[in-house]
């Protein structure tokens with residue numbers, strides 16, 4: 148579904164991604180792990196069209212995404228829940244969700260979609276007319292994911308959705324991701340919570356200083372001890 | 384001294400300032416650009432009235448409508464031709480571009496028409512008054528206040544009830560994220576410029592109505608007022624712009640009656656003094672907005 152080949156992305160003169168290749172197949176939950184600064188967010192932002200690669204290919208459903216604008220890429224079915232949630236704090240919860248549904252051609256289905264989202268995130272129904280900025284961190288994360296789902300994405304990209312949440316909320320978010328995966332949503336998940344991530348992911352890529360250090364199933368990653376090497380070996 | 388007439392004058396001026404400030408801040412909210420060419424939109428409305436009156440026999444309302452439409456179109460075109468190419472460069476590039484557009488438009492008026500003032504047509508109603516309980520209220524003031532209210536309500540409905548309006552507010556809040564929702568960047572920016580032109584055009588009708596004339600430099604004063612009002616109210620909030628506009632009108636009118644005759648010439652200086660005081664107490668303006676302050680790139 149999504150293939151990234153030999154992707155290089157730079158901030159100014161500094162290469163943040165030095166030739167990354169990976170693949171996400173339809174229906175898969177693929178995780179991308181790696182320490183801070185490895186380039187995980189950079190990769191997601193590049194796929195989403197916010198950053199332009201120096202070289203390399205990104206194809207989605209057979210079409211190249213390189214050079215396409217973020218708005219065009221959302222229309223093709225890729226939704227990003229960015230690091231730090233980035234909900235619209237001066238808009239109400241409902242307005243946030245309406246923005247999420249902006250690309251939907253069939254606005255008549257909006258109400259149905261809302262109900263589906265409320266079933267996943269009951270709290271949002273109670274907060275519907277509150278400003279996004281007044282929500283708690285956990286509620287904001289739920290809103291950010293709900294907003295992305297409103298566009299019916301073929302591929303959902305989540306950047307550290309459990310970051311900064313209390314343990315109980317972390318459980319809740321991981322349960323939710325599992326549920327979305329079971330319902331058939333294709334997911335590319337960036338996480339630092341490696342144990343939990345290995346439990347739910349079909350496949351894992353380990354990113355280290357802009358390169359894919361390892362790619363394989365969760366069991367393979369555990370077996371090879373790659374994660375320990377990177378996370379405990381103090382490599383940065 | 385604080386008579387009904389004073390209040391009416393203050394509200395009239397405040398209404399104009401509020402619209403002016405809104406037109407400036409709707410673009411600023413999204414692009415973080417103080418558009419220096421904003422005042423020239425008022426000039427353009429004025430010259431449109433002048434040229435139409437000189438060439439055709441049209442009812443004033445028709446001329447006014449064309450004048451406003453041309454201001455909107457000019458605002459839209461300047462974005463398309465001048466700002467869009469430099470948008471992703473730097474903020475300084477955009478600021479300098481807006482200076483250039485402002486100067487260009489002024490010089491065009493100077494060369495093509497005249498450096499001297501030109502008369503603009505006014506509706507008869509502008510010089511008439513309505514007498515209520517012994518108080519003569521100029522129709523021009525009534526029209527200003529009513530038109531402003533209608534515009535403010537209309538804009539509020541647009542921003543709250545339509546998907547494009549919500550997208551405009553979202554873009555001022557977080558532009559990058561708005562694009563990640565699938566909202567085309569060009570669409571929201573163009574819309575902001577069109578609304579900005581609408582505000583300037585409507586204010587322009589009343590602004591040139593004060594002296595019944597238009598000059599190439601007529602846009603300077605309203606640009607400054609709009610800027611000061613938004614600074615008072617808070618640059619990151621549309622509500623702030625409206626509040627700032629009314630406060631500006633109130634303070635300015637108040638200074639007009641409070642200052643002794645000898646100091647009346649220094650009214651602007653006093654105005655700035657008060658603004659500085661306000662900013663010392665609330666550096667972000669009275670109303671704090673939600674914008675990230677991040678530039679569109």
Ligand SMILES: Nc1ncnc2c1ncn2[C@@H]1O[C@H](COP(=O)(O)OP(=O)(O)O)[C@@H](O)[C@H]1O
Pocket residue numbers: 158163181182183184185186187188189190
């Ligand atoms: N806006 C930016 N400007 C310059 N360098 C950046 C920027 N964002 C990230 N970087 C650098 O790019 C590298 C990858 O960052 P990032 O993708 O955010 O990593 P991760 O998400 O894995 O923590 C880091 O070295 C980081 O310092």
Ligand SMILES: [Mg+2]
Pocket residue numbers: 187188189230306
């Ligand atoms: Mg990151």
